[in-house]
Amino acid sequence: MKTPECIWNAHALLGEGPMWSVREQALYWVDILGHRLHRYSPSEGRRTWQFDEEVTAVVERTEVDELILTRRHGFARFDPKTETLTPLLQLETDIPTNRFNDGKCDRLGRFWAGTMDFGCEQPTGSLYCLSPDLRCERMDSGYAVTNGPAWSADYSTMYHNDSVNGRVYAFDFDLKSGAISNKRIFLQFSEEDGSPDGMTTDADGGLWIAHWGASKLTRHDPQGNVLHTITLPCSQITSCAFGGPDFRTLYITSAANGLSPGQLEREPLAGGLFALEIEIAGLPANQFRG
Numbered sequence: 001m002k003t004p005e006c007i008w009n010a011h012a013l014l015g016e017g018p019m020w021s022v023r024e025q026a027l028y029w030v031d032i033l034g035h036r037l038h039r040y041s042p043s044e045g046r047r048t049w050q051f052d053e054e055v056t057a058v059v060e061r062t063e064v065d066e067l068i069l070t071r072r073h074g075f076a077r078f079d080p081k082t083e084t085l086t087p088l089l090q091l092e093t094d095i096p097t098n099r100f101n102d103g104k105c106d107r108l109g110r111f112w113a114g115t116m117d118f119g120c121e122q123p124t125g126s127l128y129c130l131s132p133d134l135r136c137e138r139m140d141s142g143y144a145v146t147n148g149p150a151w152s153a154d155y156s157t158m159y160h161n162d163s164v165n166g167r168v169y170a171f172d173f174d175l176k177s178g179a180i181s182n183k184r185i186f187l188q189f190s191e192e193d194g195s196p197d198g199m200t201t202d203a204d205g206g207l208w209i210a211h212w213g214a215s216k217l218t219r220h221d222p223q224g225n226v227l228h229t230i231t232l233p234c235s236q237i238t239s240c241a242f243g244g245p246d247f248r249t250l251y252i253t254s255a256a257n258g259l260s261p262g263q264l265e266r267e268p269l270a271g272g273l274f275a276l277e278i279e280i281a282g283l284p285a286n287q288f289r290g
Contacts, residue, residue, distance in 0.1 A: 004232055004252055004274040008040055012271035015253035016198060017057045017102065019285050020243030027243050027251050028058045028067065029273060032101070037069070039080070040251075040273060042244075049083065057103035057113055062287040070100040070113045075130055089136055091115070091128065098124055102147045102198055102239070107155055109289025110178050112139075114146025120164060127160060129178055132290035139180055147197050147239075152222060153205035159186060163195040163212065187224050198239025203247070203281045210237040210252070217252065219280075234270040235263070242282020250276045 013033035020027050026041035037049045037058065057070045067078045074090040092098045092115055103113025109132050116125040125143035130136045140160070147161035151173060158173040158180055170186035173179075187209075189196055194214030201207055206219045206227060215235045219228040236255040243249050256264065256271035264270060 002276060002278075004230065004250075004276040006233075006269045006272040007275045008038070008046060008273040009269055010038065010271055010273060011256055012036075012038075012253070012273075013257040014238065014255045015271055015273065016238050016255075018198075018239055018241035018243075018251045018253050018273075019058050019060070020241055020247075020251070021060055022284050023060075023065075025245065027241070027273075029251070029253055030055050030058060031271075032056050033257055037067075037078070038273070047080075049078075049080070051085070054099055056100045059103070059105050059111055059285065060287045062109065062289050068111060068288045068290075070103050072099045074100070075111070075113075075136075089130070089134060091136065092126075095124055097122070101125070101145065102149075104149060105286035105288050106151060106158075106173075106178070107175060107286055108178070109287060111288050111290075112149050112158075114143065114148075114160070116143065116145040120145050130288075130290075131178070132288065134290060140183070145195075148199050150199045150201050150207060152207075153201065153203070157222075159199065159207060161196040161199070161209075163197060166190070166193070166195055168196050168199075168209065187220070194235075194237075197237065198253070200239075200241050201283060202242065203283055206280065208240050208250070210239050212236050212238060212255075217250075230276065232274060234267040234272070235259075236270060241285065247282040247284065248278055248280070250278055250282070252276065 012031035018029040035051045039047045075088040077086040101116045111130040127140040145163040149160045155175045166189040168187040171180040172182040194211040197210040197212045199209045217230040252274040
């Protein structure tokens, strides 16, 4: 494969959550610790919104030109045109050391998002599912850092990451009800592989995983075997998403937070947004149906 190109050296403290908007032909992504939402359009350029607290994941609403964001302690609607932010639901306000982290929608428009410990140490994080009617249910617990989720091509399996322990879990997934069961370890990474961070699925059922601390992305088959490895010029790779008119552009986010001055000198593109044209097609991001 070709070498990924840095298309926006944003120096993000914690770049995350890339999401391609089909209706806008643009990529949204966040800098969680910088409290920023970014938008990159190949035709229109760059735009950034600054918030007063963390913004951690972003999805689109169906039929409405609005976004749904996860913030420090809950969900909110955001209209990029008017810059209007409307809180929807607050969670875990009784755990001030927690915040939301990664999240995505499933095919039926439910928004799955996880929480984590600010210090990345205490297993106080949980995985939540927000239904279109705004009912929110805690689906799993016991994580220091949650990341993902992603689904198999037939939506029979959901993947979710326990980043601190280097594990990718698999669950049996009932698409109709949203129920998860039969939690098991799908992949266990070694220290040299870094920590599994954000991930996405391609049209052929391959699971792409970002490796925090290991300067790479890997693509896995349904049995967990590594099919492809993409090396990047910075160590803290955080997530990936497919975009472009044919979904053959792989967008990759990274982070600069925690790197020493010497590391930053060696990794001048840390916190940048990367793009790579590949032959494998991805899938459009699911939208929130609420």
